[in-house]
Structures are given as structure tokens and as C-alpha cells.
Amino acid sequence: MSSESSTNQPVWIQDRDTVxxxxxxxxxxYQEPPDYSRTNQYLKQESKYNHLEGSLExxxxxLVRAFEMEASFKTNPQQWVSIVADKFRMTTNGGTAYTAQDVADAGTYNLFLGDSEQYKASEEDFESSAHLFHNAFPNGFLWELIEVLAGPPNVTFKWRHWGTxxxxxxxxxxxxETVEIVGVSIARVNDDLKILSLEHFFDSGSFLNKLATGCPFHGQNNS
Known part of the structure; x- marks a missing residue:
């Protein structure tokens, strides 16, 4: 199958449903492709930034949404079209550089957040971390780009992640309440706009503290 569709753009820079x-x-x-129909509906309702089709933004x-989808749902990084799998590395706040296989095995939540008082990545696996945050944000934890600060090959961009x-x-x-993270990332890309590396910078403590503000459960009253 060709890597380009009728739009003459590489598939990995088209919408994730095309990917x-x-x-x-x-x-x-999970043996079948993900269904983003509900997520797309919430994005349409809640997005603050509507970027012109074909613009760099x-x-x-x-591209980033395609990567997030592939990291979450494709178990074999060699099938990820958004990255150069054998060269890919990802870091958060200047920390450990993870491979694509690391991302597929551990999950982005674990690699983004690490160990803290509110979250212990070392005690979670891919499935348990996904379950934890899907429970907290049953309507989705949405992502959109705010602005591009610098273009290829080192694409620097500001983004927001939010959910109820x-x-x-x-x-x-x-x-x-709506919980929101704002961060900056640098995606180093090749000539085909595939990702070679991703560097993320954001305040994970602020995000987790907002989730820990809810009143603790005190055991179920069976009387």
C-alpha cells in the first residue's frame, strides 16, 4: 500500500483515522483498531485552536496525534508510520532517553510521569496505568497543539492536554473540574517528516496534584 493517499501528503501527517x-x-x-469517534466529538466541542488544514500547525x-495513537495501540514499533523506529528516542524534562520499544512496553503515562508521591510508575504497567487515567478521565484526556515556535528539522511546539x-x-x-497541562516539546524529524526524537517539557507535579485534590474515599459503608 502506498504511504500517500489522494491528498498527496504522507499518511503520517494526515488525521489519525487515516493512519x-x-x-x-x-x-x-486490543486485537482491533481504536475508535476515536467520541474523542473527535469532544475535540470538536472543546478545542480552543482550529488550525487551517495544510498549515504547519x-x-x-x-503527526503528534498519530504518534500518540500508535504508541497506545500498536504493539510493534516497526509498524509505527509516524517515527523512524530504529532511531527514535523520547525524553521528558531532560530525563532518560527511551526507545520506541520502551514506549510500547511501558506506556506513555509511565514514561512521562515517573515516580512521585501521587504516582508510582515503577509499580504500574501499561494496562494498569491506562486503566487508572481512563477511569479519571472517562470522556478522554484530549490533546491539541497551541502553536509552532520553530519549524523542521527541530519542530518546537506548545501544546495543551486536558480532560474533565x-x-x-x-x-x-x-x-x-477541567484538568489541564500546558507544555513544550521538540520533535526532531527527518526529510519525510517522520519523528527521530521527542523531547517533552511540562510540570507533571502540578497535573498530579490536581488529581490528588479530590476527597479521599473512606471505605464503603455497608450498614
């Missing part, structure tokens, strides 16, 4: 449909032989984590947003804290987080009850 999902691109290869029928993908090894999906839209291209970078599509409407489900429990560990022993903390939901507050119903």
Missing part, C-alpha cells in the same frame, strides 16, 4: 485505516495488517494491542498536530476529572483517581474522588 488507522492505512495498514490492514497492524498488530493492535495542522501538520504537526496530526469526572472519575476516581486512585483513592481520590472526582472533582468534576
Amino acid at each position: 488507522i485505516a492505512h495498514d490492514p495488517n497492524v498488530e493492535w494491542r 495542522a501538520i504537526v498536530q496530526n 476529572f469526572s472519575g476516581p483517581y486512585n483513592e481520590h474522588a472526582p472533582t468534576g
